[in-house]
Amino acid sequence: MIAGSQSVDTDTVSGGTLGVEPVMDRLKLSRIDEELESSEVAALCFLCRDVVNRKRLEGVGDAKQLFLRLEEKGLLDNSFFLSQLLSTIRRTDLLNLLETDNSQPEETDASPALSAYRVMLYKIYEDMTQENLEKMKFLLSSKLGRRQTEASNTALDLFAEMEKTGLLSDTNLHELLRVLRELDQQLVLTVQRHMDEAPRQQMRPAPPHVSMDDPRVSSTSQPAQPLPPFLSIVETQPSSEGESTSPDADSDQNTPSAFDTADDYALTHYPRGYCIVISNEKFTAPDLKNRGGTREDEKTLQAVFTRLGFTVYIMRNLTAKNILYNLRTLGKSNFMNHDALVVCVLSHGEKGCVFGTDGRQVLLRSLTEPFTSHVAPTLAGKPKLFFIQACQGSGYQGGARPPPPMPIPSSVLDMLEDDAGPLPNETVPWDADFLLGMATVPEYKSFRHTSTGSIYIQELCRQLTRSAESPEKEDILTVLTRVNREVGKGQYLKYKQMPEPKYTLTKRLVLKFV
Structure with missing residues (x-):
C-alpha cells in the first residue's frame, strides 16, 4: 500500500477518478466503477465483510468508495483480491481491465482469499x-x-x-x-x-480468457462450434472418416489439492472438467453394422453431464487412429483447473477393446493410459471416469431363477441389437482414481435399442439424475450398484445383461447438479 493511503477519505473522490496516486491503475478502477450497478456494489460490500470492518462499509454508495476501503487494508496492492470479487459476481468481462498487461493476477502468501462462506x-x-x-x-x-x-x-x-x-x-x-x-x-x-467441503478452499480468479459469453451446451441442442481447445491441432491431421465434433464450453477457475485428505473428492470448480463422448454410429468396416440409437445416448449424456457441471464435447464416427489421437492430445492438457474427467465411448466392441469406425481395435488400456498420473500429472488425485457402451464378447448371458422379466412389447424386441464384433485378450492397467463402467461383463454382449438408446447408458443417466436430485449424499459406486440391479432385472431378446464397474477410486465421488 502506498504511503499515506490510510488517511484517504471518500471526500477526496471527485470527477469520476480516485483522489490519490494509486497502487493499482486508478483509470482502470474508475472504469470498473462506471460499469458496476448499485446492486453489484452492494454484493461486493457483502463479500468484503470478513476483511473490512462492517462500519467502514456502511454508507458505501459506489465502487470508488469501496476501493478506498480495500486500499486501506492493503487489498489493492495487486489485483488478486479484486479479481476474486469480480469473478464471484460473474463480471468476468471486467477482469480484462485488470489484465491488459497480459498477465494473470497472482496470489501471494499475503493475499487474502474471499471467504468460501460468503461466496x-x-x-x-x-x-x-x-x-x-x-x-x-x-x-x-x-x-x-x-x-x-x-x-x-x-x-x-x-x-x-x-x-x-x-x-x-x-x-x-x-x-x-x-x-x-x-x-x-x-x-x-x-x-x-x-x-x-470444509476446511475452506480458497477462491481463485477466473482466467482472463473466460468471457460472459459462456458457450455451455444446451441440453436440447448441439450447435456447430469450433474444435475444443485441446484438439486445436487435430485440424492438421489426416482423417479418412469425416469426423465431426460438437463442443460446448471452456474450463474455469480454482485448483484443489491433489492430496486432499477428506473422504470425498473435491468438486470446487465450474465447470468440473471435460466430459468427452466418443460416439460411433456409421462404420466403414463391412462386418460391423451401423449403431442406430447412439444419438439418443449422446443427447442423454450431454444433458445429464452438463447439469452435473461438466463441459461436454461430442466426437462422432472416429477411426481407431483418431480415437487414440484425440485422447492422447487431450491427455497433454493442463487439468489444474479441473476436478474430474469423464470419457464415454459408444461403439462396437469385444473383450478388452472397442472398435473404431474402420473396424480396428482400440484396447481399453489405450483409452485410460493417456490419463494416468505419470502421463497427465495434473489429473493426479482426481477421479477419471470411463463409461464404455460396447459388447465385451460374443456370448449371450442367461440367468438362474431370474425375477419375472420386465415385459417388452414385440415391436420393441425387433429394435434391440447388440454391440459385438472379432477378440483380443487384453486387460486394463489400473492406476489410482480410475473408474471403468462397462455395459457388460467380459465374454458377453450388451444391448442397444435402435430408437431409444442403449440399455446401459440410459439407465446410467437415469440413476445419475436420481442421485443428483436426491438430498442424500450418494457416491458413484452406490449409483452404479443401482444401475447393475436395474439393468439386471430386464430381459433383452430373451437374454440378460449385467454391467460391470471396475475402480481404483481412493475417495467417495458424489455428483450433484450445479
Missing part, C-alpha cells in the same frame, strides 16, 4: 427467487424483527441482519438451513456442499 451465501442470493425471498422474510420476521425484515430488499440484506443478531455465521448455519428447507431443496444443497 456460498452469494450463490444462494443469486439462486433465490423473489417469491422465496418473501417467504424467507416472513419466516425470519419473528427472530429479526418486522422492521429489519421489511427493510431487507435482497437475501444478502437478510443474511447481514441474521449475522448482526447471531443467527448466522460460518460456524452456525443451522437457522439458515432450517429456513431454506421450507423454500427450495437446491438452496439447501448449496449449504450442505459448503459444509461438506
